[in-house]
Structures are given as C-alpha cells and as structure tokens.
Amino acid sequence: MLADYGYIALLLIAAITVPALILLLAKVVAYKSKRPDPDNVKSSTYECGMQTIGSSWVQFNFRYYFYALLFVIFDIETVFLYPWAVYFRQLKFFGFIEMLIFILILVVGLVYAWRKGVMEWK
Amino acid sequence: MNFWLLSPELSLVGIALTVILLDLFIQQKKVLAAISVFGLIIPIAFTIALWGENQASFSGMLVVDNFSLFFKFLILGITSLVILSSMDYARKFARFQGEYYALILLSAGGLMLMGSTGELISIYIALELASISLYALVSFLKDPKSSEAGLKYMILGAISSAVLLLGMAFVFGITGTTHLDQIADKVGALVSGGQLWDSPALLFGIVLLIAGFGFKIASVPFQMWVPDVYEGAPTPITAFLSVASKAAGIAVILRVFYTAFGIAEISADWAMIFAVLGAISMTIGNVVAIAQSNIKRMLGYSSIAHAGFLMVGLAAIGTLGQSGVLFFLAGYALANLGAFIAIIAISNKIGSDEIADYSGMARRSPVISFALAFSLISLIGIPPAVGFMAKFFIFNAAIQQDLLWLVLIAALNSVISAYYYLRVVKVMYVNEPTSEEPIPSSIPLRISLAIASIGVLVLGVYPWLVLRLAENAVAMFP
Numbered sequence: 001m002l003a004d005y006g007y008i009a010l011l012l013i014a015a016i017t018v019p020a021l022i023l024l025l026a027k028v029v030a031y032k033s034k035r036p037d038p039d040n041v042k043s044s045t046y047e048c049g050m051q052t053i054g055s056s057w058v059q060f061n062f063r064y065y066f067y068a069l070l071f072v073i074f075d076i077e078t079v080f081l082y083p084w085a086v087y088f089r090q091l092k093f094f095g096f097i098e099m100l101i102f103i104l105i106l107v108v109g110l111v112y113a114w115r116k117g118v119m120e121w122k
Numbered sequence: 123m124n125f126w127l128l129s130p131e132l133s134l135v136g137i138a139l140t141v142i143l144l145d146l147f148i149q150q151k152k153v154l155a156a157i158s159v160f161g162l163i164i165p166i167a168f169t170i171a172l173w174g175e176n177q178a179s180f181s182g183m184l185v186v187d188n189f190s191l192f193f194k195f196l197i198l199g200i201t202s203l204v205i206l207s208s209m210d211y212a213r214k215f216a217r218f219q220g221e222y223y224a225l226i227l228l229s230a231g232g233l234m235l236m237g238s239t240g241e242l243i244s245i246y247i248a249l250e251l252a253s254i255s256l257y258a259l260v261s262f263l264k265d266p267k268s269s270e271a272g273l274k275y276m277i278l279g280a281i282s283s284a285v286l287l288l289g290m291a292f293v294f295g296i297t298g299t300t301h302l303d304q305i306a307d308k309v310g311a312l313v314s315g316g317q318l319w320d321s322p323a324l325l326f327g328i329v330l331l332i333a334g335f336g337f338k339i340a341s342v343p344f345q346m347w348v349p350d351v352y353e354g355a356p357t358p359i360t361a362f363l364s365v366a367s368k369a370a371g372i373a374v375i376l377r378v379f380y381t382a383f384g385i386a387e388i389s390a391d392w393a394m395i396f397a398v399l400g401a402i403s404m405t406i407g408n409v410v411a412i413a414q415s416n417i418k419r420m421l422g423y424s425s426i427a428h429a430g431f432l433m434v435g436l437a438a439i440g441t442l443g444q445s446g447v448l449f450f451l452a453g454y455a456l457a458n459l460g461a462f463i464a465i466i467a468i469s470n471k472i473g474s475d476e477i478a479d480y481s482g483m484a485r486r487s488p489v490i491s492f493a494l495a496f497s498l499i500s501l502i503g504i505p506p507a508v509g510f511m512a513k514f515f516i517f518n519a520a521i522q523q524d525l526l527w528l529v530l531i532a533a534l535n536s537v538i539s540a541y542y543y544l545r546v547v548k549v550m551y552v553n554e555p556t557s558e559e560p561i562p563s564s565i566p567l568r569i570s571l572a573i574a575s576i577g578v579l580v581l582g583v584y585p586w587l588v589l590r591l592a593e594n595a596v597a598m599f600p
Contacts, residue, residue, distance in 0.1 A: 108139050108143060
C-alpha cells in the first residue's frame with residue numbers, strides 16, 4: 001500500500017522538474033530584443049488584438065456572479081442527464097421518477113433565483 | 123437502496139425546500155416559522171417509527187440503528203426549540219427570514235446524517251452540509267460583529283475540514299478502505315500480526331481525526347473560534363451551535379472511534395488523548411469564563427468546559443461511558459437551550475448581552491429570570507437539575523475505568539464554574555433593577571422556555587427516562 005505512494009512522489013518530482021526545465025529552456029533559447037519599447041506596446045496585455053483599456057484589476061458587476069451560479073445549476077443537470085439518457089431503458093420507471101425529483105430540486109433553485117430578481121439587470 | 127431508512131432526512135430536506143418556495147410567495151413570514159416547527163413533526167415521527175431498526179443501506183454509507191436514531195431525535199428536538207425561540211429574534215432580520223429557517227433545517231439534516239453514517243467520506247459530506255449552512259447563519263445579522271464571527275468560523279472551519287480530510291486520507295492509506303467496519307477488520311489484522319505501529323501514519327491519521335472533530339465539539343486546543351463566534355452570531359444560532367453541533371460531533375467521535383478503532387490496543391491510546399484534552403479543556407474554559415462580562419461569551423467558555431466534561435466520558439471506555447456521554451448531551455442541550463432562550467427574551471428588551479445589565483432582572487421578569495437561574499444551576503451540576511445526574515453518570519464511568527485523577531480535576535472544575543454561573547444569578551436577584559419595565563415574550567418563546575426548563579427538572583428527578591434510551595442506543599457497539 002505504502003509503495004503505491006511512491007508513484008505519487010515520482011509524479012510530484014516530475015511535476016516540479018518539467019515546468020522548471022521548460023522555463024529554463026525558454027530563458028536560454030529565446031531571442032531577446034535589445035531595441036527599446038517606447039510605447040510599452042510589447043509589454044501590454046494582449047486581448048484578441050483589441051486595444052486594451054485600463055488595467056485588468058477592475059471591479060465587475062456582481063450580477064455576473066449570479067449568472068455563473070445559475071450556469072452551475074444547468075451544468076450539473078446536464079452532467080447527470082447524459083448518463084441517465086444512455087441507461088434510460090435499463091433504469092425503467094424508477095430511474096425516470098428519480099431524475100424527475102432531481103430536476104425538481106434544481107428547478108426550486110431556478111424559481112428561487114427568478115423570484116429574487118436575479119434575471120433582471122437593473 | 124432503502125428509502126424508508128432515509129425518511130427522516132428526506133422529509134426534513136423536503137420541509138426546507140417547501141419553506142424556501144413558500145417564502146417567495148408569502149408576505150407573512152411568521153407562517154414560515156410555523157411550517158418549519160410543525161413540519162418537524164414528520165421527521166420526528168419517522169425517527170420514532172424507525173426506533174429498533176438495525177440496518178445499513180446505500181453500500182454501508184447510511185447506518186440506521188438506535189444510536190443514530192437517538193441523535194436524530196436529539197437534533198430534531200433541539201432544532202424545534204431553536205426555531206420556536208427564533209420567532210421573536212427573526213424580526214431583527216429585515217430580509218431573508220425564509221432562508222433563515224430553511225438553512226437551520228438543512229443544517230439539522232447534515233447534523234442528523236453525521237451520526238448515521240458508517241463511512242468516512244459520507245461523514246465528511248454530512249459535516250460540510252451542516253457547516254456551510256452554519257457559516258451563512260452565523261453571519262446573518264450582517265453587523266460588523268456578526269460578519270467577523272461568520273468569516274472567522276468559515277476560515278477556521280475550512281482549515282479544520284482540511285485537517286480532518288487529511289486524517290481520513292492517512293487512515294485510508296494504511297487500511298485501504300473508508301468503511302468503518304472494514305477499517306476495524308484491517309486494524310485488527312495489523313494488531314494480531316504485531317505490526318500495528320510499524321508505520322506511524324495510522325497514529326498520525328487518528329490524531330488528525332481527533333483534531334478535526336475536536337473543532338466541532340469546541341475542545342482545547344481547537345477552541346479559538348468559540349468566544350468570538352458565540353458572541354457575534356444571532357443568539358438562536360449560538361444556541362444551535364453550542365448544542366446541536368456539539369452533539370453531532372460527539373456522535374461521529376463515538377461511532378468512528380468505537381467502531382473503527384475500538385480494539386483495546388488502540389483505544390487505550392486515544393482514550394488517554396481524550397482524557398488529557400478534556401482536563402485541559404475544562405480547566406481553560408472554566409478559568410477564562412470567570413473574567414467574561416458578556417453572557418454569550420461566558421456561555422461560550424462554558425461550552426468549552428462542557429466539551430471537557432464530555433471528553434471525560436469519551437476517555438472512560440465502555441458502555442457506562444458511552445451511555446453517560448449520551449445522557450450528558452441530552453441534559454446539556456436542555457439546560458443550555460433554556461439559558462439561551464432566556465437570554466434571547468431579555469436581550470430583545472434591553473438590547474444588551476452584558477451581565478451587568480441583568481441587574482434586578484428577577485423583579486422585572488420573575489419567570490424568565492428563574493428559568494435562566496435554573497438552567498445555570500443545571501450547568502453547574504447541582505441537584506435537582508439534570509446537570510447533576512449527567513455529571514454523576516460520567517464521573518461514575520470514569521472512576522470505574524481508574525481515571526480518578528481526571529474525576530478529581532472535573533470535580534474541582536465544577537466548583538470553579540459555580541462562581542461565574544452564580545454571579546449571574548446574584549446580579550439578577552440581589553442587585554437593584556435599573557428600571558421596572560417587565561420583559562415581554564411571545565407565546566412560542568414561552569413554550570420553548572417551558573419545555574427546556576421542565577425537561578431539566580424532569581430529567582434531573584427521573585434520569586432513567588433518557589438513560590434507558592441511551593443504554594439501548596449504545597448497545598450496538600461491540
């Protein structure tokens with residue numbers, strides 16, 4: 001049993017050395033420009049070719065957070081619906097009722113969010 | 123898969139969901155409290171109907187026996203008293219009253235599951251279900267103190283969960299299973315092979331488990347959060363934390379240590395850990411409580427001290443110690459709830475938790491003051507209150523196990539504790555009142571206070587009523 005932990009130790013060693021090696025390699029191999037960078041363009045944030053405005057440490061509207069939470073509800077629902085759909089015939093009526101109850105619980109979450117006005121962008 | 127065995131928890135979660143849904147459409151929030159309290163009758167009825175059952179289901183993850191049912195009944199009883207006494211207090215929350223009741227019910231569901239699992243992972247999940255609801259409840263007042271309490275509780279709770287999980291990982295690493303009975307087989311094989319302490323990882327895992335569970339029951343040295351969280355949290359939640367959370371923690375400790383590590387070669391070791399931690403817990407709790415001026419903070423330190431008394435029962439290996447711990451929990455729950463319910467009523471009127479502001483309370487409100495005094499007397503352990511019988515059974519169990527030194531420390535501590543409990547009684551009965559206004563209280567609060575106080579008296583006179591149940595409950599331990 002304890003010997004099995006040896007593999008984890010090996011993985012740990014590999015996980016530390018490989019990224020360190022790659023970083024080191026980049027330092028050695030990469031070509032460094034000696035020319036100046038007057039407009040700070042070269043060291044600025046790259047965002048799909050668009051001009052970046054301000055720093056990335058801005059405050060986001062907290063409503064995004066609610067949408068993220070709601071997304072998690074549906075995400076989990078999908079994760080469980082796929083295997084359920086594959087085994088639908090074997091699970092018979094019991095599986096059908098079970099999944100209905102599961103969806104019902106998630107719907108409670110959705111109704112709650114809806115009534116609390118999460119969907120409205122005021 | 124047997125859903126009948128899971129019926130108390132399922133119905134409890136059903137009630138919580140109903141409360142959340144109705145909260146969206148009902149303006150009169152008192153209805154929600156009524157639904158929560160009357161709804162609790164359903165899981166209580168299921169628990170009573172299941173009594174005597176002895177089965178494991180869901181591949182050993184759910185164990186229903188008298189032991190788990192005893193704790194389910196205890197936690198449901200505590201929850202109903204807490205909700206009854208919350209109705210006056212909940213007016214302080216302008217918003218989210220429905221969520222308040224629903225979160226209490228969900229947390230109670232987690233606490234109930236904690237006592238009825240035979241497997242480490244489900245213990246962890248049940249513990250998280252209970253804790254995450256409690257983190258939100260502790261910071262429900264949204265004032266600076268309450269928020270600070272919630273943040274402290276959450277951060278320290280997360281650390282203790284991590285420690286607990288690491289302990290479970292070590293135990294799993296040595297034994298290769300998370301099922302408690304299979305761990306016991308594996309440990310038994312290690313003992314008979316004479317290679318128990320070849321690798322110290324198992325001992326390390328056990329110590330980490332004690333650390334993780336010690337946080338839940340507020341024992342030294344994992345008690346740092348207790349005073350601040352107890353003071354900042356809404357008073358009904360402080361009451362819930364101090365009794366329900368502790369009861370579930372003790373349930374898990376009893377089940378894990380007696381089922382998985384019950385073999386004599388190891389139990390002598392963990393019993394000594396509990397004995398030493400218990401002695402330190404009650405001494406620190408009682409001595410520091412003397413210096414407190416805030417009554418919620420004082421009861422926080424008293425809760426640390428009572429964790430120490432409970433650990434005396436844990437250190438006394440055997441049936442007497444087990445049933446003594448269960449009886450002690452029931453008595454402590456009634457007395458502590460009685461004290462906190464009285465504090466809710468008084469602080470609603472005077473808006474303060476300072477002991478000095480309680481002066482002359484006996485003349486302003488004789489009934490509530492008497493109930494508070496009687497609960498405090500029970501916490502000291504003076505007959506005819508239940509606290510005396512509870513301590514008697516635990517000390518008796520410890521003496522049978524040759525733990526005389528521990529009982530001497532515990533008895534000394536009971537004497538120390540009399541000082542600070544009786545100081546509150548003195549302030550209420552001897553000092554001059556600052557005003558003549560009586561303390562108002564609602565009917566639900568009076569009912570819950572009456573149940574707690576009468577329970578303290580009845581169990582103090584007829585302890586057999588619960589002791590028989592406790593003996594039945596621990597009969598399943600080998």
